[in-house]
Amino acid sequence: MSTSPQGPPQGPQAGGTAATHDYPLPSHLLVSSSPPLPALFTSLLSNSISSLDSLYFTFGPRKFKPYRETVFCELSEDNVLAVLDFGAGLTRPDIVNNLCSLNEENKIGGFWQTASASKKVTVQSKSVYDEFYTFTYIKNSPNVQIVEGCTPAFEAMVTEKGCGCRVEVELEGEYNEKWRDEVEASIASVMEKNKYSVAFDFKEVKSASEDDSDSDTEIDDTELKGDPGSLHKSSVLSRSKYIPLRLSLAERKMLRLVESAMKCSEYTTNVDSKFKNEAKRTHKMLQGITGVLHGLVMSCNYEAGQRLAEEKDFAHYENYFQSQFEIARRHKIMNPEKMRAEYGKLIYLMADAMKPEVKDSLGFDVKGDLMTVYKFLEEKGETELLEDKYIEVATEEILATKGKSRSEIQQQIKRKEKAVKYIKEKYANHNLDAEDIHLCLYSICDNNSFLNSNRLPVDKMIDYLREYFNPTSIKTGYSLAIVSGEDGARLSHSHERQYYFALQSLTLWRDILDDMFRLWSLAEEDLLSSTIQYSLKDTGQGQQRVQQSPKTYRAMQALLQRVQASVDTWIGSSMIHLGDHNVPNALNFIDKYTQVPRILGPIVVCLENLEKMVDADENLESFIDKSFGGLETLKRDILYDFFKSAFDGSGASNFYDAGSCIDGRLTSAWNWCQSLPDKEFYCIFKLTGFTGFDGDFR
Template sequence: MEERKLLRLLEAALNVSEYTDKIDIISYNSSKTRRMVHQIKDLCSILSGLMVASDYKKGQELIINKSFEDNQEFFQRIFEIGRRHKIMNPEKMRDAYGKLMYMLMDSVIPDVQDMLSFSLVIPIKTVYSFLKERDGLGLLHHDLMAEATKEIIADGKSRPQINQEIRSKERAIEWLSRKFANDNLTQEEIKHCLYSIGDNHAYLRANRDCCERISQYLQKYFNPNKIEKGYSLAISSGRNGARLSHSHEMQYLYANQTLHLWREIQHEMFMLWSLSDQDLLSDHNTYRLRDTGQGLNRVQMCPAVSKCMHSILHRAQQKAGYWVGSSVIHLGDKNVPNALMFIDKYNQVSRILNPILICLESIEPVIAKNTGLRSYVDNSFGGVDALKKSILADFFKYAFDGSGADNFFDAGSCIDGRLTSAWNWCSLIEKKSYFPIFLLTGFVGFDGDGF
């Protein structure tokens, strides 16, 4: 609860701060380093003022006869809470997080650090670091950990079976919390750690499993070696906005491999978050302000994220056997300027795929209950199965066609270009003949706030 109070203060301060508006501009009127220091101190002053307003006694302790340097631990803690909250809740702090990370990026620049005389960055708190400080690492190696942190999924299970799994999980949590409690680690803190690890399973279910489910639809309705009339996945460069030319079989493999790559990336997303934080806040990894064609952006190398991404790509290529398309990973260039942009880009995968899955899985129950809708689907699309295949065929063709870049030479079949073309397909959804079906099944957008 104490951390949530500080998080609300941080979000309020970031919402009124104009940090990036003042710093990320082409200006020669004043020293950029001085502007950075002034804006950082200005944000710290806002935080101190909000702390006084929310808790007068604690706020007074921050400001009476004290400088920013004296309150270094307070600022480090509140900024760490913001970074950790965003990683655990990717749909939150959409605007504020970028402002926070860019401010912290500037704070670790040696010249800025010297003028500030205090540091704002500490490592993000994890279950491992928390348990290590309190001599509780034995918890992570116990056999009951899998039982205590598993996600209970109701699909295809009876109520008694679900209740049995819930009781089994609760018993494991209670037993572990009693066994590993010590003078430095309470039972409640152990439970908090177990629930936090369990959150990872919920994240994977929402963000990784959607890639597997879409891939299963591809395998169910399409055969790479056989073209069903009206449902060919073949695309040709220059037609309907496509940038690539693939036969039906080639496009099947290309879409399937891309979905498996996205699945691997989502599986390692928390590690990529950690590495991205490391790249962004490295004091020897400088950035340059550059016009990338989409405004001024901070272009910064991403060595840690790049190494991990090449490892993930290699793993996906080994599973595929034969790789279709380019293997180029854009990081630290005009396509993906820095690690923050990389993370933001791949956070969109579930926002693209989940609305499509919800639509496909809602067609049957929605249409079966209404004779008028069933008649509309039968007359317009040839039936429910034909409708599903039409939606999927269009998605697998034009969400993986290399389109969506600012010009003809960008995007294509490179690793991040695959996601760019999927974005482009989403932006054109209103023009599709089946768009009314999306609306009838509850669709309101791909921005993560739908359904």
């Protein structure tokens, strides 16, 4: 938004009288045409709410103690529409720069549309950073007037809250009850989309304000269950043993060093190739490993790097190397989308350094224990913090789920802040300060955020399956039945059997993601084991490190049995590929299942964005109606194709590599992703912002 060429004078005039300032308007703002009234008010309110939200979330809710939750609107019989909002309020620069100027596109905004259809517009505002100000614009007037001060009624309303804004629009035309109902319906619709409550009687606003007092945010036993939108199941204590501790600022600097070292390293390319004998390969390993270790020391201390080059005493820096690698591993587990190329090289380098012949030459162990939340608190002697009755409230991720109002969200924020404050005051001591506690709580919250963001696409696809399909009844043209040999399918299922096969596969993926941090920890233990050796084999996808992963396999078996016990009949094979040419090692296993959100996420985003875009664009709606038979039909077609073709056992030339096994279900889903560009509805994916299923490799 462009800024005004001249700002308002700083402060009122001397003598205590109100300061009045007139600002000339550009000629192109003196419009005379009037848009339709329903569109006018929708535009006015949408622009107003968005502008105030921008201020509100820029400065943060803590700056504005009176959270905006209920907006008061009234259309009086003298044809004056009043909107009272206890949000951030506007300062003088806000008024001059935002209301008295054009936006970046040089178009008339929602405010001027309103002014063009009104006799008079008055804005009274009080910001926490400024005094009371009144802005007045009369239709076709060449000036905008700003007066310091406000009406006694507005001052009385806002004094209790501390800030707010009241917009009064004196309308042209005659007042009638029917028109009032239309305006109120339009207002309610805008507020609902922005998740605000709306009141058409100021008494309701006062009541809502009183209900929102701090006393209502006291934590009691009924609130200890936390946010129902939070998806974790197991207790915080048991999960904390596998939740990595969030990196500190100093650790992030070290992370950049390791990440850069791995990025420029060609270790796996040089080592995982054919050699005449194992001795030559071991020699190449030592060259690559010592080169990386030497570079890590040299980058931090040139003199120490020189000494290391001369003395070759790598064991002297054992703690340093362990710490560097542990930081990178911890960061990767917390952020699976990061270090997608570097992490594999790091783990393979560490695995080679754990080989007995290499470890003896280095003289130390490169593997250090991951610093988890539980381990950190155990060292401080304060693990009882993890069993506090308020721990789940203090670490929940607050989600703006469908149907949740702004007032509910703000109350959850307040309740969470109270729980955090309580835990910090209770457990802080000379050995564990408040910042340490905050770090632990943030780390657990990061885990909750991971679970929600990664599990959410799976949960939504399960909801879509249940909403659009029924196992016992078939909508004409939408049978999920598949026959082996038709359209690439390698399985034969009836509609009901295919429905449950897809549902059970999605449920299994959801539970794997829910337990991902534990599985990842076990996978690293298998990969970095000094007793379980790997062998290089050509698996059909180049040279791969084929290695048995007993800990990961047992955990996966237990997880599968738990899912099978929760259903009446398990459909398909229970074969888990791990340590063979399909899934060579635990790293490939982890990488496979971190792809699940990348597969399902774009589908969910497409369906959700499609609804919003159709609501906002009549031309798009017309196109979809003509080409696909309507929005609901299009959504059903996309889901029908996915649930039928992404779970048909395709993706390989035999039943061992694909089919209905645990790994094959994901193979079929990947095969569907590959065939998406050939689908009739691919243009819809591109239209809604689809860029691919691979995510970001940066």
